Amino acid sequence: MKTTVVRDTLNAKPRDNALEIGSRSRDAGFRNGSLDEVQLWRTALTPAEVAVHHGLAAESLPASIQAEHTLRRADPAFAQAWERVQQARRALAAHEETAPAFFAMEHSPLAPKSFVLTRGEYDKPDLSKPCEPGIPARIFPWNAELPKNRLGLARWLTDPKHPLTSRVIINRLWAQVFGAGLVASSENLGMQGDLPTHPELLDTLSVDFIRSGWNTKAMLRRLVLSSTFRQSSTPTAEGREKDPANLFLARGPVLRLTAEMVRDQALLASGKLVEQVGGESVQESANRRSIYTFRKRTAPPDNMLIFDAGSREICQPKRLNTNTPLQALVLLNNPGFVESAKQLAVRVSKSSAEPATQITEAFRQVCTRAPRPAELAALTELYATQKANPPQFAPAPVAPKAEPKKADPKVVAKQTNPKAKKSPAPPPAPAMPRMPADPAMAALTLVCSTILASDAAVTSR
Amino acid sequence: MSAELLSYDGLMQPTRRHFLGTSALGLGALALRGIVGDAHAAPLPKGTHFPAKAKRVIYLFQAGGPSHFETLDPKPLLREKHTQPLPDSVRQGQRLTGMSGYQATLPLAGSFTDFKKYGQSGVEYSDLMSHTGGVADDLCVIRSMHTEAINHDPAITFFCSGNQVAGRPSMGAWASYGLGSMNENLPSFIVLVSQDATKDQPLYSRLWGAGFLPSEHQGVQFKAGKEPVLFLTNPEGVSPYARRGMLDALGKLNADQRAAELDPEVDARLAQAEMAYRMQTSVPEVADLSKESPATLAMYGDSVKTPGSFAANCLQARRLIEKGVRFVQLFHQGWDQHGGLPGGIKRQCKQTDQASAALIKDLKQRGLLEDTLVIWGGEFGRTAYSQGKITKESYGRDHHPRCFSLWMAGGGIKGGHVHGQTDEFGYNIVKDPVHVHDLHATMQHLLGVDHERQTFKFQGRYYRLTDVAGHVVKAVIA
Numbered sequence: 001m002k003t004t005v006v007r008d009t010l011n012a013k014p015r016d017n018a019l020e021i022g023s024r025s026r027d028a029g030f031r032n033g034s035l036d037e038v039q040l041w042r043t044a045l046t047p048a049e050v051a052v053h054h055g056l057a058a059e060s061l062p063a064s065i066q067a068e069h070t071l072r073r074a075d076p077a078f079a080q081a082w083e084r085v086q087q088a089r090r091a092l093a094a095h096e097e098t099a100p101a102f103f104a105m106e107h108s109p110l111a112p113k114s115f116v117l118t119r120g121e122y123d124k125p126d127l128s129k130p131c132e133p134g135i136p137a138r139i140f141p142w143n144a145e146l147p148k149n150r151l152g153l154a155r156w157l158t159d160p161k162h163p164l165t166s167r168v169i170i171n172r173l174w175a176q177v178f179g180a181g182l183v184a185s186s187e188n189l190g191m192q193g194d195l196p197t198h199p200e201l202l203d204t205l206s207v208d209f210i211r212s213g214w215n216t217k218a219m220l221r222r223l224v225l226s227s228t229f230r231q232s233s234t235p236t237a238e239g240r241e242k243d244p245a246n247l248f249l250a251r252g253p254v255l256r257l258t259a260e261m262v263r264d265q266a267l268l269a270s271g272k273l274v275e276q277v278g279g280e281s282v283q284e285s286a287n288r289r290s291i292y293t294f295r296k297r298t299a300p301p302d303n304m305l306i307f308d309a310g311s312r313e314i315c316q317p318k319r320l321n322t323n324t325p326l327q328a329l330v331l332l333n334n335p336g337f338v339e340s341a342k343q344l345a346v347r348v349s350k351s352s353a354e355p356a357t358q359i360t361e362a363f364r365q366v367c368t369r370a371p372r373p374a375e376l377a378a379l380t381e382l383y384a385t386q387k388a389n390p391p392q393f394a395p396a397p398v399a400p401k402a403e404p405k406k407a408d409p410k411v412v413a414k415q416t417n418p419k420a421k422k423s424p425a426p427p428p429a430p431a432m433p434r435m436p437a438d439p440a441m442a443a444l445t446l447v448c449s450t451i452l453a454s455d456a457a458v459t460s461r
Numbered sequence: 462m463s464a465e466l467l468s469y470d471g472l473m474q475p476t477r478r479h480f481l482g483t484s485a486l487g488l489g490a491l492a493l494r495g496i497v498g499d500a501h502a503a504p505l506p507k508g509t510h511f512p513a514k515a516k517r518v519i520y521l522f523q524a525g526g527p528s529h530f531e532t533l534d535p536k537p538l539l540r541e542k543h544t545q546p547l548p549d550s551v552r553q554g555q556r557l558t559g560m561s562g563y564q565a566t567l568p569l570a571g572s573f574t575d576f577k578k579y580g581q582s583g584v585e586y587s588d589l590m591s592h593t594g595g596v597a598d599d600l601c602v603i604r605s606m607h608t609e610a611i612n613h614d615p616a617i618t619f620f621c622s623g624n625q626v627a628g629r630p631s632m633g634a635w636a637s638y639g640l641g642s643m644n645e646n647l648p649s650f651i652v653l654v655s656q657d658a659t660k661d662q663p664l665y666s667r668l669w670g671a672g673f674l675p676s677e678h679q680g681v682q683f684k685a686g687k688e689p690v691l692f693l694t695n696p697e698g699v700s701p702y703a704r705r706g707m708l709d710a711l712g713k714l715n716a717d718q719r720a721a722e723l724d725p726e727v728d729a730r731l732a733q734a735e736m737a738y739r740m741q742t743s744v745p746e747v748a749d750l751s752k753e754s755p756a757t758l759a760m761y762g763d764s765v766k767t768p769g770s771f772a773a774n775c776l777q778a779r780r781l782i783e784k785g786v787r788f789v790q791l792f793h794q795g796w797d798q799h800g801g802l803p804g805g806i807k808r809q810c811k812q813t814d815q816a817s818a819a820l821i822k823d824l825k826q827r828g829l830l831e832d833t834l835v836i837w838g839g840e841f842g843r844t845a846y847s848q849g850k851i852t853k854e855s856y857g858r859d860h861h862p863r864c865f866s867l868w869m870a871g872g873g874i875k876g877g878h879v880h881g882q883t884d885e886f887g888y889n890i891v892k893d894p895v896h897v898h899d900l901h902a903t904m905q906h907l908l909g910v911d912h913e914r915q916t917f918k919f920q921g922r923y924y925r926l927t928d929v930a931g932h933v934v935k936a937v938i939a
Binding site for chain 2 (some may be wrong): 190
């Protein structure tokens, strides 16, 4: 009988541990076919058994098939060895079940060929026009020795002679530090992008970057230690008039901190920032730098979205820089920021007993400079009025005494089931933040909160 | 120029595309001028291109793909042919989903519910939509909608942002970006998600995201309960008096910073903080439905008293547009009836029919309907044949993007009108197809916006809600 085996393996457990045959969960029957007979065996059949089962006489089978059958079914040494193999397989399978699932890509030998799609329609390939992976050779020619896969692409992109890669990276690093790239359209260095304001500078940095082995940290250090970066950002009236966008870099940069910086800075000022480098991702409550916190594309954290971090659903080469009421609400009311204000108040209250000194210290922690006299006066006045009007709390509702709950055996079983899937614990719902009751501490907390919401805090000048 | 890198200048030599695209004398410039005028030269100023018929939009999005057969598009033939196979002449070899595409048969399923004619216009609505039928003369039913995607996520992303792949700005974000705000106390795009819905298919914040537009245009979700907007409530112990004091101090800090740094952006930041302060009063006020009259509440139905229900959100939507919100989008999940459709769709209509009709009546009696565009509909329709088992009483329907129905009202829309027609099987469109891009173009047209001229430059090119497609459906405009 001619047999076609389409697939001979099950890759995953069947859904709901139920094996469906000839149908799927929500189908009705299967198309263009029917089932004649289905048999399930506990063991793999020998070819001889299959043949006999389909009506062939055992004697008619070739000697090699018969010999294999005899070996597998009658030889005690084989049976023992087989049992050991089975045990080892079960152990392997059990071990594999405990490992977390992990997806990796590989080139499939079965990958379908690609064709030019007629007018871009996915279901209208032009079979006369097969296509292969390729690169825009006008930018940089392809080395025929490279494999036409992702490795080849990576090698092509990072070839030291590639004219774009290092310039693009340098331009973005420059934009991170100076607010705008040497090519203003940092998302587009092509025909429709802007021309560089300082082409030779871009070239020099790009070449040095490649020579350094693409050392990002060293390059960032070089940028922030440059005399260009360290200039005062305050424009003269003439400078503002002649070059409002600071294209000629005659003054230092002004930039709104990124979403991550805004959060990290508040944590740092509060003294709660955990300065651990690397490791697994953590929840926001872990007080690590924002680059370490979990990001779910379908549910991006609100305070990140509100400060233009984007949802990461598409590549966003350049972030926008908005200014909205929701940002003010985050800075003043988000539990994380209120907590930072509270901790900062605690921290500076220990540095001195003198309110003006405490306020100056808090301002310095957040804004990295001492307050000007008018700023200190405004904050000192806020402190005095708030201290004179301490917070009033609604009486806390008396919680009814909870009956000790009888343990539900099902729940207990579920909790202790070692096979239960381990997933990262969901972030605890942030409790509504609460002011300290002590009038002086409450007033100082409000001052710290005001500093965190000020322009001087969220803008680097 | 370094010898190690290929010349950057070399890359900047003009190409044919460059010539067509940017040369003042190029063909591209000539061809484009007719289409876009000079709008690309500078960012489009906020405002309209021509007089608007609608000032605002309430979009009642029915997520999951409501069946047109049991709501807005009567197909008596399917009742006669109940359980008979879908003719190949109707299907015409079109692709089906992987869910029902491998079924042995595709048995036709007739609607379990009857249709009646409503109003002077005599437009037919199913018995499950009787309240909606009650305002038939104000509605325009489009029975010839079609879309490009056959699964929920790409289809709803396409409907809400004009593109199947996530990341483009949503409809409301475009409206906010193009038309600006009409009030000083509330965001211009607000989203309300039903809490009483069956959550069969997920919703994502990208459906009301700003994409690459400035984030101030992203939809702000109003939630039922104590804090309708995130982070609106002051920390415990911070009185309004304390907050006022903080803002006054903030004003002084920023005034000093402004004087020292000569930067007007500092003023903008203070203005936004002051708006946040006003929102702390205006939002709880607008979210408080308790002052609505008993007659109004009764009109929306019992569930209006359940915070966050579809009915409560319809009423909330009216209150928001009264306060000058530009675009309010409701989302009601639960329309994905692959099996057990009769029970499921009865529940869905019970949750939405009365309140949707009440919203129309309420807007009308307040004189708001004439310049408020209301749209009711989902991301695609459902198949004429049953998915899974079919009996006399029950059946399911798979996703169907080739035709579906929705209704529009107010804001310059022709009332008591039916646009477009599907074949007797409700499978293909036979007259006046309306693509999702066409609906977007029409919506923008009613708002006074030329959909071809409202653009935003991103990643080197100009984007629109309708991207490179879309035609205004003039026939639905009064």
